[in-house]
Amino acid sequence: MSLNVDESAADGAAEPLTPPLPPPLPPPPSPPHRIRSDAEALAAARAVARVFAAGAAERDRDRRLPWAEIAAFTESGLGGITVPRAHGGAGVSHATLAEVFAILAAADGSAAQIPQNQFGVLALVAAAASPAQQARIYRDVLAGHRIGNAGPARNGKAITNVDTRLTAGPEGPRLSGTRFYSTGALFAHWIPTRAVGPDGGPLLVFVRRDAPGVRVADDWQGFGQRTTASGTVIFAQAPVEADLTIDLAPLAGRPGLFGPVSQLIHAAIDAGLARGAAAAALDFLRTRTRPYPFTAETVAEDPHILGEIGRLTVDLHAAEEVLARAGRALDRIAAAPVTAQSAAEASVAVAQAKILTTEAALEASERLLELAGASATRDGYNLGRYWRDARVHTLHDPVRWKYHLLGNHALNGVLPARHQWN
Numbered sequence: 001m002s003l004n005v006d007e008s009a010a011d012g013a014a015e016p017l018t019p020p021l022p023p024p025l026p027p028p029p030s031p032p033h034r035i036r037s038d039a040e041a042l043a044a045a046r047a048v049a050r051v052f053a054a055g056a057a058e059r060d061r062d063r064r065l066p067w068a069e070i071a072a073f074t075e076s077g078l079g080g081i082t083v084p085r086a087h088g089g090a091g092v093s094h095a096t097l098a099e100v101f102a103i104l105a106a107a108d109g110s111a112a113q114i115p116q117n118q119f120g121v122l123a124l125v126a127a128a129a130s131p132a133q134q135a136r137i138y139r140d141v142l143a144g145h146r147i148g149n150a151g152p153a154r155n156g157k158a159i160t161n162v163d164t165r166l167t168a169g170p171e172g173p174r175l176s177g178t179r180f181y182s183t184g185a186l187f188a189h190w191i192p193t194r195a196v197g198p199d200g201g202p203l204l205v206f207v208r209r210d211a212p213g214v215r216v217a218d219d220w221q222g223f224g225q226r227t228t229a230s231g232t233v234i235f236a237q238a239p240v241e242a243d244l245t246i247d248l249a250p251l252a253g254r255p256g257l258f259g260p261v262s263q264l265i266h267a268a269i270d271a272g273l274a275r276g277a278a279a280a281a282l283d284f285l286r287t288r289t290r291p292y293p294f295t296a297e298t299v300a301e302d303p304h305i306l307g308e309i310g311r312l313t314v315d316l317h318a319a320e321e322v323l324a325r326a327g328r329a330l331d332r333i334a335a336a337p338v339t340a341q342s343a344a345e346a347s348v349a350v351a352q353a354k355i356l357t358t359e360a361a362l363e364a365s366e367r368l369l370e371l372a373g374a375s376a377t378r379d380g381y382n383l384g385r386y387w388r389d390a391r392v393h394t395l396h397d398p399v400r401w402k403y404h405l406l407g408n409h410a411l412n413g414v415l416p417a418r419h420q421w422n
Contacts, residue, residue, distance in 0.1 A: 026067075026146065026187055026188065032077045032079065032142075032144045033077035035076075035080065037090060038093055040090070041081045044076045044077060045078060048078060049103050049104050053107035057383075057385065058382075059108070059110075060226050060227060065218070066110070066227055070187050083122070083138045084126075087134070087138040087139070087142075095327030095330075097327065098265070098324065099268070099324070101265050101268035102268045102272040105268070105270075105271070107276065109269060109272065109386075112272060113225060113269055113393065114187055116183065117147065118146060120261065120265065121147050121192050123261040125246070126258070132243065133244065136243070137206070140190065147190045148186070149184050149185060150182045151183070166245065171239070173239070174213075174237040175213075175240050176213075176235050176237055177195065179232065180231065180232050182230060182233045185229075189208070189210075191233060192206045193233070194248070197245070203246060203248060204246040206244035206246075207240055212238065213237045213238035215236070216231070217231050217233075219231040219232050222392050223388050256343065257346055259418060259421065259422045260422070263347075263422065264350050266396055267350065267354045267358075268357070270394055271319055271323050273365065273390045274361040276386060278364045280383060281367060281368040284381075285299050286300075289372050308367060308371055309371070318360075322356050330349070343418060344415040347416040348406060348409055355406075364390075368387070369384065
Protein backbone atom coordinates (compact mmCIF):
# COMPACT_ATOMS: atom_id res chain seq x y z
CA MET A 1 0.00 0.00 0.00
CA SER A 2 3.02 2.29 0.11
CA LEU A 3 6.76 2.46 -0.28
CA ASN A 4 6.80 0.66 3.06
CA VAL A 5 4.82 -2.55 2.73
CA ASP A 6 4.31 -5.88 4.41
CA GLU A 7 6.68 -8.59 3.23
CA SER A 8 3.87 -10.66 1.72
CA ALA A 9 3.21 -9.37 -1.78
CA ALA A 10 -0.11 -11.21 -1.95
CA ASP A 11 -1.76 -10.03 1.27
CA GLY A 12 -4.98 -8.13 0.71
CA ALA A 13 -4.81 -8.59 -3.01
CA ALA A 14 -6.72 -10.83 -5.34
CA GLU A 15 -6.72 -10.77 -9.10
CA PRO A 16 -9.99 -9.19 -10.29
CA LEU A 17 -12.17 -11.35 -12.46
CA THR A 18 -12.45 -8.60 -15.05
CA PRO A 19 -10.30 -5.52 -15.53
CA PRO A 20 -11.75 -2.68 -13.41
CA LEU A 21 -12.97 0.43 -15.14
CA PRO A 22 -10.37 3.20 -15.17
CA PRO A 23 -11.06 5.72 -12.39
CA PRO A 24 -11.57 9.39 -13.09
CA LEU A 25 -8.53 11.62 -13.17
CA PRO A 26 -8.18 13.97 -10.21
CA PRO A 27 -9.33 17.48 -10.97
CA PRO A 28 -6.71 20.12 -11.75
CA PRO A 29 -5.30 21.53 -8.53
CA SER A 30 -6.35 24.93 -7.30
CA PRO A 31 -3.95 27.00 -5.19
CA PRO A 32 -4.39 25.78 -1.62
CA HIS A 33 -4.09 27.78 1.55
CA ARG A 34 -0.45 28.39 2.51
CA ILE A 35 0.23 27.16 6.06
CA ARG A 36 3.00 29.09 7.79
CA SER A 37 3.54 27.50 11.22
CA ASP A 38 3.29 24.33 13.29
CA ALA A 39 0.34 25.72 15.24
CA GLU A 40 -1.51 26.51 12.04
CA ALA A 41 -0.81 23.00 10.72
CA LEU A 42 -2.31 21.42 13.82
CA ALA A 43 -5.37 23.66 13.62
CA ALA A 44 -5.81 22.75 9.96
CA ALA A 45 -5.50 19.05 10.80
CA ARG A 46 -8.26 19.33 13.39
CA ALA A 47 -10.50 21.10 10.87
CA VAL A 48 -9.84 18.52 8.13
CA ALA A 49 -10.36 15.71 10.66
CA ARG A 50 -13.93 16.90 11.12
CA VAL A 51 -14.42 16.54 7.36
CA PHE A 52 -12.81 13.08 7.43
CA ALA A 53 -14.99 11.93 10.34
CA ALA A 54 -18.27 12.88 8.68
CA GLY A 55 -19.54 9.75 6.94
CA ALA A 56 -16.37 7.70 7.59
CA ALA A 57 -18.35 4.62 8.65
CA GLU A 58 -20.58 4.80 5.59
CA ARG A 59 -17.65 5.31 3.20
CA ASP A 60 -15.93 2.25 4.61
CA ARG A 61 -19.06 0.10 4.49
CA ASP A 62 -19.89 1.11 0.90
CA ARG A 63 -16.23 1.31 -0.17
CA ARG A 64 -16.84 4.83 -1.42
CA LEU A 65 -13.57 6.63 -2.10
CA PRO A 66 -12.97 9.92 -0.26
CA TRP A 67 -12.52 12.27 -3.22
CA ALA A 68 -14.10 15.28 -1.50
CA GLU A 69 -12.22 14.60 1.72
CA ILE A 70 -8.84 14.46 -0.02
CA ALA A 71 -9.71 17.67 -1.87
CA ALA A 72 -10.38 19.27 1.53
CA PHE A 73 -6.99 18.05 2.75
CA THR A 74 -5.27 19.61 -0.26
CA GLU A 75 -7.18 22.89 -0.05
CA SER A 76 -6.25 23.22 3.63
CA GLY A 77 -2.56 23.44 2.72
CA LEU A 78 -1.56 20.39 4.77
CA GLY A 79 0.06 18.78 1.75
CA GLY A 80 2.88 21.32 1.82
CA ILE A 81 3.67 21.55 5.53
CA THR A 82 7.07 19.81 5.24
CA VAL A 83 8.24 21.90 2.29
CA PRO A 84 11.22 23.88 3.65
CA ARG A 85 10.63 27.49 4.57
CA ALA A 86 13.30 28.53 2.11
CA HIS A 87 10.98 27.24 -0.62
CA GLY A 88 7.83 28.85 0.79
CA GLY A 89 6.55 26.02 2.97
CA ALA A 90 6.03 25.80 6.71
CA GLY A 91 8.89 23.35 7.33
CA VAL A 92 7.03 21.94 10.33
CA SER A 93 8.73 19.73 12.89
CA HIS A 94 8.63 15.96 12.71
CA ALA A 95 6.73 15.96 16.00
CA THR A 96 4.05 18.15 14.41
CA LEU A 97 3.94 15.98 11.30
CA ALA A 98 3.31 12.91 13.46
CA GLU A 99 0.55 14.62 15.40
CA VAL A 100 -1.11 15.83 12.19
CA PHE A 101 -1.38 12.25 10.94
CA ALA A 102 -2.56 10.97 14.32
CA ILE A 103 -5.34 13.58 14.32
CA LEU A 104 -6.43 12.65 10.80
CA ALA A 105 -6.25 8.88 11.35
CA ALA A 106 -8.38 9.12 14.48
CA ALA A 107 -11.11 10.49 12.22
CA ASP A 108 -10.65 8.11 9.26
CA GLY A 109 -7.68 5.77 8.97
CA SER A 110 -8.15 5.22 5.25
CA ALA A 111 -8.38 8.88 4.28
CA ALA A 112 -5.39 9.67 6.50
CA GLN A 113 -3.22 7.08 4.77
CA ILE A 114 -3.82 8.42 1.27
CA PRO A 115 -1.48 11.45 1.63
CA GLN A 116 1.07 9.47 3.65
CA ASN A 117 3.31 8.70 0.69
CA GLN A 118 3.49 12.34 -0.31
CA PHE A 119 5.50 13.04 2.83
CA GLY A 120 7.64 9.93 2.52
CA VAL A 121 8.51 10.95 -1.02
CA LEU A 122 9.22 14.54 0.02
CA ALA A 123 11.68 13.23 2.63
CA LEU A 124 13.40 11.25 -0.12
CA VAL A 125 13.42 14.33 -2.37
CA ALA A 126 15.11 16.30 0.41
CA ALA A 127 17.77 13.60 0.71
CA ALA A 128 18.47 12.78 -2.93
CA ALA A 129 17.12 15.36 -5.39
CA SER A 130 19.17 18.14 -6.91
CA PRO A 131 18.39 21.74 -5.88
CA ALA A 132 16.63 22.30 -9.22
CA GLN A 133 14.54 19.15 -8.79
CA GLN A 134 13.66 20.12 -5.25
CA ALA A 135 12.54 23.58 -6.34
CA ARG A 136 10.33 22.09 -9.08
CA ILE A 137 8.71 19.48 -6.84
CA TYR A 138 8.21 21.82 -3.89
CA ARG A 139 6.62 24.40 -6.18
CA ASP A 140 4.15 21.86 -7.54
CA VAL A 141 3.22 20.62 -4.06
CA LEU A 142 2.60 24.14 -2.78
CA ALA A 143 0.46 24.75 -5.86
CA GLY A 144 -1.80 21.83 -4.89
CA HIS A 145 -0.34 18.93 -6.85
CA ARG A 146 -0.65 15.65 -4.97
CA ILE A 147 2.08 13.02 -4.94
CA GLY A 148 1.08 9.37 -4.89
CA ASN A 149 3.15 6.24 -5.08
CA ALA A 150 3.61 3.09 -7.12
CA GLY A 151 4.74 0.41 -4.69
CA PRO A 152 6.40 -2.99 -5.13
CA ALA A 153 5.50 -5.51 -7.78
CA ARG A 154 2.94 -8.15 -6.80
CA ASN A 155 4.68 -11.19 -8.21
CA GLY A 156 5.83 -13.30 -5.27
CA LYS A 157 9.41 -12.01 -5.42
CA ALA A 158 11.14 -10.11 -2.63
CA ILE A 159 9.69 -6.65 -2.15
CA THR A 160 13.13 -5.16 -2.75
CA ASN A 161 13.10 -6.55 -6.29
CA VAL A 162 12.54 -3.81 -8.88
CA ASP A 163 11.63 -4.82 -12.41
CA THR A 164 10.17 -1.48 -13.49
CA ARG A 165 12.58 0.00 -16.03
CA LEU A 166 13.38 3.35 -17.53
CA THR A 167 14.65 3.13 -21.07
CA ALA A 168 16.17 5.74 -23.33
CA GLY A 169 14.75 6.39 -26.78
CA PRO A 170 14.69 8.92 -29.58
CA GLU A 171 11.59 10.57 -28.11
CA GLY A 172 12.93 10.69 -24.58
CA PRO A 173 12.89 8.32 -21.60
CA ARG A 174 10.03 5.85 -21.19
CA LEU A 175 8.93 3.89 -18.12
CA SER A 176 7.45 0.38 -18.14
CA GLY A 177 6.39 -1.91 -15.30
CA THR A 178 3.51 -2.95 -13.08
CA ARG A 179 3.37 -1.97 -9.43
CA PHE A 180 1.00 -2.65 -6.53
CA TYR A 181 0.34 -1.29 -3.02
CA SER A 182 0.06 2.13 -4.64
CA THR A 183 -1.69 4.17 -1.98
CA GLY A 184 -2.35 7.70 -3.16
CA ALA A 185 -1.78 7.05 -6.87
CA LEU A 186 -5.47 7.18 -7.74
CA PHE A 187 -5.77 10.68 -6.23
CA ALA A 188 -2.39 11.95 -7.40
CA HIS A 189 -1.11 14.33 -10.04
CA TRP A 190 2.40 12.87 -9.82
CA ILE A 191 3.17 9.16 -9.32
CA PRO A 192 6.78 8.53 -8.28
CA THR A 193 8.12 4.99 -8.39
CA ARG A 194 11.43 3.22 -7.99
CA ALA A 195 12.90 1.96 -11.23
CA VAL A 196 16.06 0.60 -12.77
CA GLY A 197 17.76 3.07 -15.10
CA PRO A 198 19.37 2.38 -18.48
CA ASP A 199 22.70 1.84 -16.71
CA GLY A 200 21.19 -0.51 -14.13
CA GLY A 201 21.25 2.04 -11.32
CA PRO A 202 18.36 2.76 -8.89
CA LEU A 203 16.14 5.73 -9.68
CA LEU A 204 13.10 7.51 -8.31
CA VAL A 205 11.06 8.45 -11.37
CA PHE A 206 8.19 10.96 -11.33
CA VAL A 207 5.42 10.29 -13.86
CA ARG A 208 2.34 12.37 -14.51
CA ARG A 209 -0.85 10.60 -13.46
CA ASP A 210 -2.48 11.62 -16.76
CA ALA A 211 0.52 10.77 -18.97
CA PRO A 212 -0.01 8.41 -21.94
CA GLY A 213 0.69 4.83 -20.97
CA VAL A 214 -0.23 5.28 -17.28
CA ARG A 215 -3.12 3.25 -15.91
CA VAL A 216 -4.25 3.21 -12.29
CA ALA A 217 -6.55 0.32 -11.37
CA ASP A 218 -8.71 0.49 -8.25
CA ASP A 219 -8.30 -3.22 -7.43
CA TRP A 220 -7.31 -3.07 -3.76
CA GLN A 221 -9.27 -5.78 -1.91
CA GLY A 222 -7.92 -5.73 1.63
CA PHE A 223 -10.49 -6.16 4.40
CA GLY A 224 -9.15 -3.05 6.13
CA GLN A 225 -8.13 0.42 4.95
CA ARG A 226 -10.79 -0.27 2.35
CA THR A 227 -10.98 3.19 0.79
CA THR A 228 -7.27 3.83 0.31
CA ALA A 229 -7.46 2.55 -3.31
CA SER A 230 -4.06 0.91 -2.80
CA GLY A 231 -4.17 -1.06 -6.02
CA THR A 232 -2.23 -1.42 -9.24
CA VAL A 233 -0.33 1.08 -11.35
CA ILE A 234 0.71 0.06 -14.87
CA PHE A 235 3.34 1.99 -16.81
CA ALA A 236 3.40 1.07 -20.50
CA GLN A 237 6.14 3.11 -22.18
CA ALA A 238 4.97 6.13 -20.21
CA PRO A 239 6.89 9.33 -21.05
CA VAL A 240 9.05 10.76 -18.29
CA GLU A 241 10.53 14.21 -17.91
CA ALA A 242 14.29 13.77 -17.79
CA ASP A 243 14.69 16.40 -15.06
CA LEU A 244 12.33 14.49 -12.76
CA THR A 245 14.44 11.35 -12.58
CA ILE A 246 16.31 11.21 -9.26
CA ASP A 247 19.44 9.11 -8.84
CA LEU A 248 19.19 7.06 -5.63
CA ALA A 249 22.59 5.38 -5.85
CA PRO A 250 24.37 7.96 -3.64
CA LEU A 251 21.99 7.17 -0.76
CA ALA A 252 23.49 3.70 -0.33
CA GLY A 253 26.57 5.08 1.37
CA ARG A 254 25.09 8.16 3.01
CA PRO A 255 23.15 8.17 6.29
CA GLY A 256 19.80 9.93 6.16
CA LEU A 257 16.39 10.21 7.75
CA PHE A 258 14.01 9.38 4.90
CA GLY A 259 13.41 5.88 6.32
CA PRO A 260 12.68 7.01 9.89
CA VAL A 261 10.43 9.81 8.61
CA SER A 262 8.36 7.36 6.57
CA GLN A 263 8.12 4.97 9.52
CA LEU A 264 7.18 7.82 11.86
CA ILE A 265 4.15 8.55 9.69
CA HIS A 266 3.14 4.88 9.76
CA ALA A 267 3.38 4.89 13.55
CA ALA A 268 1.35 8.11 13.70
CA ILE A 269 -1.46 6.55 11.67
CA ASP A 270 -1.51 3.59 14.06
CA ALA A 271 -1.63 5.97 17.02
CA GLY A 272 -4.54 7.77 15.41
CA LEU A 273 -6.38 4.50 14.85
CA ALA A 274 -5.91 3.69 18.54
CA ARG A 275 -7.12 7.16 19.52
CA GLY A 276 -10.20 6.87 17.33
CA ALA A 277 -11.07 3.40 18.63
CA ALA A 278 -10.71 4.53 22.25
CA ALA A 279 -12.94 7.54 21.65
CA ALA A 280 -15.54 5.34 19.93
CA ALA A 281 -15.47 2.96 22.90
CA LEU A 282 -16.10 5.75 25.39
CA ASP A 283 -18.93 7.15 23.30
CA PHE A 284 -20.64 3.77 22.87
CA LEU A 285 -20.28 2.90 26.55
CA ARG A 286 -21.78 6.22 27.60
CA THR A 287 -24.68 6.20 25.18
CA ARG A 288 -25.63 2.64 24.22
CA THR A 289 -24.07 -0.18 26.24
CA ARG A 290 -26.17 -1.75 28.98
CA PRO A 291 -24.49 -3.06 32.15
CA TYR A 292 -23.93 -6.77 32.48
CA PRO A 293 -26.48 -8.25 34.92
CA PHE A 294 -25.48 -8.54 38.59
CA THR A 295 -22.42 -6.29 38.23
CA ALA A 296 -23.62 -2.70 38.56
CA GLU A 297 -26.60 -0.44 38.04
CA THR A 298 -24.89 1.43 35.19
CA VAL A 299 -22.00 0.83 32.83
CA ALA A 300 -20.18 3.74 34.44
CA GLU A 301 -20.16 1.83 37.75
CA ASP A 302 -19.00 -1.53 36.36
CA PRO A 303 -15.61 -2.16 38.06
CA HIS A 304 -14.34 -4.38 35.25
CA ILE A 305 -15.15 -1.82 32.56
CA LEU A 306 -13.61 0.95 34.62
CA GLY A 307 -10.43 -1.07 35.04
CA GLU A 308 -10.19 -1.90 31.34
CA ILE A 309 -10.78 1.71 30.32
CA GLY A 310 -8.08 2.81 32.76
CA ARG A 311 -5.59 0.37 31.30
CA LEU A 312 -6.52 1.34 27.75
CA THR A 313 -6.03 5.02 28.59
CA VAL A 314 -2.57 4.40 30.03
CA ASP A 315 -1.48 2.30 27.03
CA LEU A 316 -2.75 4.90 24.57
CA HIS A 317 -1.04 7.78 26.37
CA ALA A 318 2.22 5.82 26.53
CA ALA A 319 2.13 5.11 22.80
CA GLU A 320 1.34 8.74 22.01
CA GLU A 321 4.16 10.01 24.19
CA VAL A 322 6.74 7.65 22.69
CA LEU A 323 5.56 8.73 19.23
CA ALA A 324 5.98 12.40 20.17
CA ARG A 325 9.41 11.63 21.65
CA ALA A 326 10.44 9.94 18.40
CA GLY A 327 9.35 13.03 16.48
CA ARG A 328 11.39 15.25 18.77
CA ALA A 329 14.39 12.95 18.34
CA LEU A 330 14.16 13.31 14.56
CA ASP A 331 13.94 17.09 14.94
CA ARG A 332 17.09 17.16 17.05
CA ILE A 333 18.98 14.80 14.74
CA ALA A 334 17.93 16.69 11.61
CA ALA A 335 19.31 19.94 13.05
CA ALA A 336 22.88 18.70 12.54
CA PRO A 337 24.63 16.72 9.80
CA VAL A 338 23.26 13.17 9.98
CA THR A 339 25.85 10.54 10.86
CA ALA A 340 25.67 6.75 10.94
CA GLN A 341 25.19 6.93 14.71
CA SER A 342 22.48 9.60 14.64
CA ALA A 343 20.64 7.84 11.80
CA ALA A 344 20.69 4.69 13.94
CA GLU A 345 19.35 6.68 16.89
CA ALA A 346 16.48 7.88 14.71
CA SER A 347 15.66 4.34 13.59
CA VAL A 348 15.69 3.12 17.20
CA ALA A 349 13.40 5.91 18.38
CA VAL A 350 10.91 5.29 15.58
CA ALA A 351 11.03 1.51 16.11
CA GLN A 352 10.04 2.02 19.73
CA ALA A 353 7.12 4.18 18.63
CA LYS A 354 6.08 1.69 15.95
CA ILE A 355 5.92 -1.14 18.48
CA LEU A 356 3.79 0.74 20.99
CA THR A 357 1.45 2.33 18.44
CA THR A 358 0.92 -1.06 16.77
CA GLU A 359 0.02 -2.64 20.09
CA ALA A 360 -2.19 0.28 21.09
CA ALA A 361 -4.10 0.25 17.79
CA LEU A 362 -4.80 -3.47 17.97
CA GLU A 363 -5.64 -3.40 21.67
CA ALA A 364 -7.93 -0.38 21.50
CA SER A 365 -9.86 -1.63 18.48
CA GLU A 366 -10.33 -5.07 20.10
CA ARG A 367 -11.34 -3.58 23.47
CA LEU A 368 -13.85 -1.32 21.72
CA LEU A 369 -15.90 -4.33 20.68
CA GLU A 370 -15.34 -6.35 23.85
CA LEU A 371 -16.38 -3.59 26.23
CA ALA A 372 -19.19 -2.14 24.11
CA GLY A 373 -20.86 -5.55 23.86
CA ALA A 374 -22.70 -7.57 21.25
CA SER A 375 -24.78 -4.67 19.95
CA ALA A 376 -21.58 -2.92 18.86
CA THR A 377 -21.09 -5.56 16.16
CA ARG A 378 -24.12 -4.40 14.16
CA ASP A 379 -23.35 -3.43 10.59
CA GLY A 380 -25.05 -0.07 11.01
CA TYR A 381 -22.43 1.11 13.49
CA ASN A 382 -19.53 -0.36 11.50
CA LEU A 383 -17.28 -0.21 14.56
CA GLY A 384 -15.39 -3.22 13.27
CA ARG A 385 -13.62 -0.93 10.81
CA TYR A 386 -11.30 0.23 13.61
CA TRP A 387 -9.97 -3.29 14.12
CA ARG A 388 -9.87 -4.06 10.39
CA ASP A 389 -7.98 -0.85 9.68
CA ALA A 390 -5.57 -1.40 12.56
CA ARG A 391 -4.92 -5.01 11.63
CA VAL A 392 -4.20 -4.19 7.99
CA HIS A 393 -2.19 -1.01 8.48
CA THR A 394 0.04 -2.47 11.21
CA LEU A 395 1.10 -5.19 8.77
CA HIS A 396 3.03 -2.76 6.59
CA ASP A 397 6.26 -4.05 8.04
CA PRO A 398 6.55 -6.85 10.62
CA VAL A 399 6.74 -5.36 14.10
CA ARG A 400 8.60 -8.47 15.25
CA TRP A 401 11.62 -7.12 13.38
CA LYS A 402 11.40 -3.90 15.36
CA TYR A 403 11.98 -5.93 18.53
CA HIS A 404 14.93 -7.61 16.80
CA LEU A 405 16.32 -4.22 15.76
CA LEU A 406 16.08 -2.87 19.31
CA GLY A 407 17.53 -5.98 20.93
CA ASN A 408 20.42 -6.24 18.49
CA HIS A 409 21.22 -2.57 19.01
CA ALA A 410 20.98 -2.70 22.82
CA LEU A 411 22.88 -5.96 23.34
CA ASN A 412 25.31 -6.04 20.45
CA GLY A 413 25.61 -2.39 19.43
CA VAL A 414 24.54 -3.25 15.88
CA LEU A 415 23.32 -0.22 13.94
CA PRO A 416 19.98 -0.75 12.18
CA ALA A 417 20.16 -1.25 8.43
CA ARG A 418 19.38 1.94 6.51
CA HIS A 419 16.33 1.53 4.29
CA GLN A 420 12.74 2.75 4.07
CA TRP A 421 11.51 0.21 6.65
CA ASN A 422 13.82 1.55 9.37
